[in-house]
Amino acid sequence: MRMSSVFNGKLIVVTGAAGFIGSNIAHSLASDGASIVACDWFGTDNRWRNLAGVLLEDIVSPENLMAWLARNLGAVEAIVHMGAISATTERDVDRIVSNNVRLSLDLWDHCRLNDIAFVYASSAATYGDGSQGFAGDDSETGLARLGPLNPYGWSKHVVDRRIAADVARAKTVPLRWAGLKFFNVYGPRESHKLDMRSVVHQIWPGVVAGEPIRLFKSHHPDYADGGQMRDFIHVDDCVHVVRRVLDAPTTGGIFNVGTGQARSFRDLAIAVFTAVGAPPQIEYVDMPERLRGRYQYFTQADTTRLVSSGLAPNFQSLEEGVTSYVDWLSRHPDQ
Numbered sequence: 001m002r003m004s005s006v007f008n009g010k011l012i013v014v015t016g017a018a019g020f021i022g023s024n025i026a027h028s029l030a031s032d033g034a035s036i037v038a039c040d041w042f043g044t045d046n047r048w049r050n051l052a053g054v055l056l057e058d059i060v061s062p063e064n065l066m067a068w069l070a071r072n073l074g075a076v077e078a079i080v081h082m083g084a085i086s087a088t089t090e091r092d093v094d095r096i097v098s099n100n101v102r103l104s105l106d107l108w109d110h111c112r113l114n115d116i117a118f119v120y121a122s123s124a125a126t127y128g129d130g131s132q133g134f135a136g137d138d139s140e141t142g143l144a145r146l147g148p149l150n151p152y153g154w155s156k157h158v159v160d161r162r163i164a165a166d167v168a169r170a171k172t173v174p175l176r177w178a179g180l181k182f183f184n185v186y187g188p189r190e191s192h193k194l195d196m197r198s199v200v201h202q203i204w205p206g207v208v209a210g211e212p213i214r215l216f217k218s219h220h221p222d223y224a225d226g227g228q229m230r231d232f233i234h235v236d237d238c239v240h241v242v243r244r245v246l247d248a249p250t251t252g253g254i255f256n257v258g259t260g261q262a263r264s265f266r267d268l269a270i271a272v273f274t275a276v277g278a279p280p281q282i283e284y285v286d287m288p289e290r291l292r293g294r295y296q297y298f299t300q301a302d303t304t305r306l307v308s309s310g311l312a313p314n315f316q317s318l319e320e321g322v323t324s325y326v327d328w329l330s331r332h333p334d335q
Contacts, residue, residue: 008033015080016121020192021182030054037057046192111174124183124231132147134299180257182258186201186325212283223298231259237315241313
């Protein structure tokens with residue numbers, strides 16, 4: 001799906017540019033002529049391959065980004081901030097604060113004081129166990145009700161609450177800004193995420209090999225084994241939301257980014273088997289003890305505000321998205 005080429009010649013900084021969602025955003029914007037500044041650490045793995053084919057204006061490491069922005073004041077159209085430690089199992093909270101909170105707030109302040117469009121990644125992990133629902137209330141009081149279950153979700157929540165407080169206090173904000181609470185994203189260029197890859201990517205090799213795949217048993221009386229539910233969304237749909245924020249004359253708010261329809265992990269697995277053309281073979285194993293007290297059994301984005309703001313694309317169904325992704329994986333097995 002090709003949108004208007006309003007990005008032609010615009011200088012856009014993408015943090016986490018070598019990562020999963022960030023690299024897909026970089027590819028999409030660059031394909032429409034945007035000048036992309038990639039901000040990330042590349043390490044020793046193959047994340048650099050996620051940006052293969054993207055014409056880059058510059059590459060900046062995260063610790064040097066604020067200095068780079070100061071030198072290029074007035075030149076940057078937008079900052080798309082996807083960079084973060086995204087592992088829900090990360091326990092080093094100081095490391096999470098340094099990477100997920102500090103840079104996010106510095107970038108927010110830079111953008112609001114210089115009227116630079118700002119899109120940043122929040123997360124459905126901010127909703128915790130879901131007991132407060134998934135309404136997407138971005139008011140100070142609405143956000144205060146939420147209780148994330150892990151340091152990653154908490155770090156995203158800290159940023160959301162600070163930004164909501166700035167808005168409530170009528171501080172200067174950019175004409176275009178959005179925090180995006182991504183739900184369960186799957187799609188191309190996620191292999192580097194290892195244990196945090198989507199279930200589609202994790203089970204695909206076994207499905208192709210004709211092996212049974214394993215899903216967690218349920219330890220909740222209301223859910224069958226494999227019946228734990230998530231709002232699965234293809235990364236292309238997330239990219240389209242980002243583009244719509246950047247293309248809008250004015251936008252502001254924290255929005256849920258999901259399809260609005262929860263599906264079970266069993267549904268997801270069956271979709272992979274169907275896409276490969278193989279009969280489903282599913283086994284169930286106990287969930288590790290360390291996860292049971294912090295596990296979300298149900299997530300489903302309330303997309304009312306996203307849709308009413310004109311930011312929602314025509315979301316792919318689970319079956320459509322998985323079929324598309326499996327086809328891509330068959331051509332790019334290492335990504």
